[in-house]
Amino acid sequence: MSDLDDIDRRILRVLAGDGRISNLALAERVGLSPSACLRRVAALEKSGVIAGYRAVLSPEKTGVGFIAYVLVGLNLHTKGAQEAFERAIARAPEVRECHNITGNVEYLLRVEVADIAAYKHFHNEVLGTLPQLNAITSYVVMGSPKDERA
Numbered sequence: 001m002s003d004l005d006d007i008d009r010r011i012l013r014v015l016a017g018d019g020r021i022s023n024l025a026l027a028e029r030v031g032l033s034p035s036a037c038l039r040r041v042a043a044l045e046k047s048g049v050i051a052g053y054r055a056v057l058s059p060e061k062t063g064v065g066f067i068a069y070v071l072v073g074l075n076l077h078t079k080g081a082q083e084a085f086e087r088a089i090a091r092a093p094e095v096r097e098c099h100n101i102t103g104n105v106e107y108l109l110r111v112e113v114a115d116i117a118a119y120k121h122f123h124n125e126v127l128g129t130l131p132q133l134n135a136i137t138s139y140v141v142m143g144s145p146k147d148e149r150a
Contacts, residue, residue, distance in 0.1 A: 008040060011044065015041075015050065068140050070111055074106045088130055092122070094111050094122045096110045
């Protein structure tokens with residue numbers, strides 16, 4: 001289902017903002033009958049356009065008081081080095097996102113931990129022990145005036 005029409009886009013916009021909205025309320029918001037809306041959502045799910053639904057967690061209520069974006073450069077630019085790094089990062093619960101990027105470094109990580117002491121432990125004992133590592137640059141999040149991740 002690569003050809004999305006305006007109604008599909010409206011459905012996706014509403015669901016991105018509230019994945020738990022009832023079908024009846026969604027249908028009203030996008031101007032469809034409930035049965036037509038349900039068919040559309042099912043088709044979007046089946047085609048993979050809607051890949052899943054998630055709960056948005058409160059960092060404060062889950063013990064996350066420190067968030068950093070971390071740029072990671074590798075010392076070897078090989079497939080094996082990247083795969084080894086990615087396997088290690090997959091085992092690190094502190095890393096909530098890992099993106100292979102272009103530019104001067106290979107990876108951008110989103111790291112969420114309780115506090116600066118926990119980040120220092122992650123920085124030294126997790127990242128700092130990886131043999132593929134060449135450079136780490138940390139950017140501490142001071143606030144998030146817009147965050148649409150779900």
